[in-house]
Amino acid sequence: MPAIGLGVDGNNNFLRGGRHLHDIFSIALHEIPSPPSPRRRARADNLLLNEYIHECSEFLASPDVIADGIISQNEFVDFLFMKCRAEEICPLEMNLKFEQLDLNLQLKFIRGICYHENFAELSKCIHDLHSMWLKENTFGFRIDGSDTQSLIHNLCTEVYVDVKKMGLTRTAGKRIL
Numbered sequence: 001m002p003a004i005g006l007g008v009d010g011n012n013n014f015l016r017g018g019r020h021l022h023d024i025f026s027i028a029l030h031e032i033p034s035p036p037s038p039r040r041r042a043r044a045d046n047l048l049l050n051e052y053i054h055e056c057s058e059f060l061a062s063p064d065v066i067a068d069g070i071i072s073q074n075e076f077v078d079f080l081f082m083k084c085r086a087e088e089i090c091p092l093e094m095n096l097k098f099e100q101l102d103l104n105l106q107l108k109f110i111r112g113i114c115y116h117e118n119f120a121e122l123s124k125c126i127h128d129l130h131s132m133w134l135k136e137n138t139f140g141f142r143i144d145g146s147d148t149q150s151l152i153h154n155l156c157t158e159v160y161v162d163v164k165k166m167g168l169t170r171t172a173g174k175r176i177l
Contacts, residue, residue, distance in 0.1 A: 024103070025130040028110040029123060049160050052169060055083065056156035061149065071152070072140035073098040076109055084168040105162040112155035113141050 059079045060071050077098050084090035098106065114125035133139040141151060163169050 024099075024106045024110060025126055025133070027103070028107055028114070029126045048169070049157075052083075052160050052163070053153065053156045055079075056159075057149070057152050060152045060156070066143045069143050070138070070140045071143065072138045073109060074138060075140070077101070080163060080168050083163075087169060089167060089169070102162055102166050105159055105166065108158045108162060109155065112151060112158060113139075115151070115154075 056079060059065065059082070060075065065071055065075045077096055080101075081090065081094075081096045084096075085092065090096070098109075101109075110126065110129060113129060114122050116122040116125055129139040141148065160169075
């Protein structure tokens, strides 16, 4: 089977089969992430954040998710959708795909995987993810046992604000005590 060629055109867009694939991977590769801003949260929001991080980490590290050796973008979306439905925020007939997530949320997932500060390593990681997506229609964290738990925890922490903005989880004002 021939290798799938991955190139970049003059506008820094990924190419596949002669077509432009202007997507999240090229954005992740070429945009420098801004440092996290300090946030002040109310106590109720901190409780929701901690609850969210715990549930997110447990789901993404569960045996069913890691059985195939990767935590994919689809499993990440499955968690968000399951959480949204459990809290009766998302309608039952609604479907959710990674591409429908807010751009910041998509970037945070990719940068959660490709956390490298060195541009060469970051670039290689993003190209590897893109290649994985082209070949398998899926991409994500490879479970290698080294620092998977901390990567999952960091991802769940980083995405919380964006998940709230998208309306996929409760806010402090919607908390049922």
